[in-house]
Amino acid sequence: MNRVYIKTYGCQMNQRDSEQVACDLRSRGYSIVQHEEDADVVLLNTCSVRDQAEQKAIGKAGHLARRKRENPNFVLGILGCMAQNRGSELLDRLPDLDLVAGTQKFHRVPDHLDNLIASMNAQGPRPTSILDLEEELDSQNAINSHKAGERQVSAFVSIMQGCNMKCTFCIVPKTRGPERARPIAHIIQEVETLVANGTREVTLLGQIVTSYGRREIPFIDKKSPFVQLLEQLNEIDGLERIRFTSPHPRGFKEDLVEAYGRLDKLCEYAHLPVQSGSDRILKAMNRPYSVDRYMQLVRDLRAVQPDMYFSTDIIVGFPGETDQDFQMTCDMFEEIGFDMAFIFKYSPRSGTPAAELHDDVPKTVKEERNQILLKILEKQSRRRNASLVGTIQEILVECPARKGEGMFMGRTRGFRKVIFPASQRLIGEMVDVEIEESSVTTLKGRLSLTGVDTGMAVAT
Ligand code: SF4
Structure with a gap:
């Protein structure tokens, strides 16, 4: 009864939340399995951004409910944004659910599973639980919650939750609640722990990361809390690259633009959601910038x-x-x-x-x-x-490529995917790769022998 499969829908934030739930469950003695059919417990971590995503998860849960009817010991739960958005309405639609946990209650999932399994073993009544959906940010819990025992060359780090903007098309303020920031010290501690375990790159996550801490943490020398956080992360020995998503164009003030020029670990890649090139539509979306202002920001960067x-x-x-x-x-x-x-x-x-x-x-x-x-x-x-063909790019070696014996995958600082022959021992290293071929999505190349230890035997 302790094999759990977690299926994740949606964004990187959801992936990070699933990692955290998996880690919490492992520490309680559950094992996380890679295939749904091997599991006694299936948890669907859902997305509400589009109706299609919700319908997909509801369809999946309906399908799994049939398995539950054949095997009464099978446990089915819905977590995340749809749980937050729809709450008890989900139980009306899917009465076979054992667990509904909103976005702020991921850390309570192990408790509920423990209770549920204990009552099933005692052949007592099986409780169906809706974990209350009000806000709670469990910051300290995140620090040790990355995939246990696995080295993550590149890791997601959640720095805040929620969003106070009111873009007219967006359900996120409802599913993730108002903005709450984790303390800088907790984030630094989490990244230092990751780096000690071999992480070289972090991607800071939040619904609107550029608003990080603006209520809780004062500006210092006209620098926003987000830029202060970037500065402190930039000082961590062994960390090579910093990325973040998702920002808001409005959050790119002078201090952040200037940070791109002086923080060497901050990668020269910006995800800048524009949504439309028409001021009229931006206004209808309640996006507080004009196309001219956005273009100026791109020029400034x-x-x-x-x-x-x-x-x-x-x-x-x-x-x-x-x-x-x-x-x-x-x-x-x-x-x-x-x-x-x-x-x-x-x-x-x-x-x-x-x-x-x-x-x-x-x-x-x-x-x-x-x-x-x-x-x-x-x-x-x-x-x-x-x-980029003919240039030499600095690559962080992430993992073996999906195809090709002896081929490995890494990314440039600009987040372009590069495939090249290398060796296992280079995973997590920064290497120089000469780019030889390109397609729309991928670059191919070979290790550049000038000035780097390639980890490869070179025939002479
Ligand atoms: S800023 Fe992003 S998360 Fe916030 S309401 Fe707008 S689209 Fe949604």
Whole structure:
């Protein structure tokens, strides 16, 4: 009764939350299995950002409920955003659920499973639990919660929860609650522990990381709490790279832009969600910046880091988006030359202000706009990757490549994926790789023999 499978939907934040639940469960004697069919307990860590994601998880839970009817000892739980968003309504729809735990109650999952299994063993009544959904940020618990016994060359570190913005399309403020920051000291302690166990790169996570600590932590020398955190992380010996997601363009004030020029571990890659290239639509989305301001920010970042890579989020087909609005998005998209983008076709999320608007852009038009942007993105990504052929890039070696004997995968500071022949002992090392080939998504190369210990036998 102690084999648990956790299926994660959605974003990196959810992946990080699942890691934490897995670690908590392991420390209670549960084992985490890689295949659903080997498990006695299946937990679905869900996403509510789009209706499709919720429907997928509900469909999966309905399917698993059939297994439960065949095997009464099988345990099924729903965690995360959908649990937070829908709460007890889920039990009406899925009466076979044993556990519903919102985004702030992940750490209580082991207690509930212990109780549930104890009552099943005693053949007592089987409790169905909704762990109350109100806020609670369990910061200290995160420090030792990374995958036990596994070296993570690159690790996610959650620095805050929630969001106080009110983007009209977004359900996140409802599912994750208001902004709460972990103390800087706890985050530093967590990263130092990770680095001692072999981590070389961290990605700081939060729904709006650039707002980190703005209520709890004072500005010092005009530097925001987020920049103070970056500065302290930059001082950690053995940590090589710092990334973060998701920021808000509004959070990129002078202190953060300037940090890109002076913090050597802060990678020259910014995920800057723009959402639309039309001021009219940005206003309807309640995004507090103009396209001009956003473009200026991109220029400012390029002024301190000419090699900056940019990725973004775009929503196509927001209510009222005309051909002209969309054309403005295309123009901006090409002018900035995004290297990566997550493009979403708008769908209303109940409980958000935009759901009250008439969803007037036909599905076919949304799909067409989606395809147009994807084509532009493909062209831009191909061009950027091709420009790297013949250069030598600093790569953090992450793991064996999925395909190819003796091939390994790593990333550039600009987050481009590179495949090259190497050896196991280079995992976690920084190496120089000469780029020889490129495609839209991947670069291929070979270790550069100048000035680095390649860990490879060289035939003479
Ligand atoms: S800033 Fe991001 S998380 Fe917050 S409401 Fe807007 S889209 Fe949602």
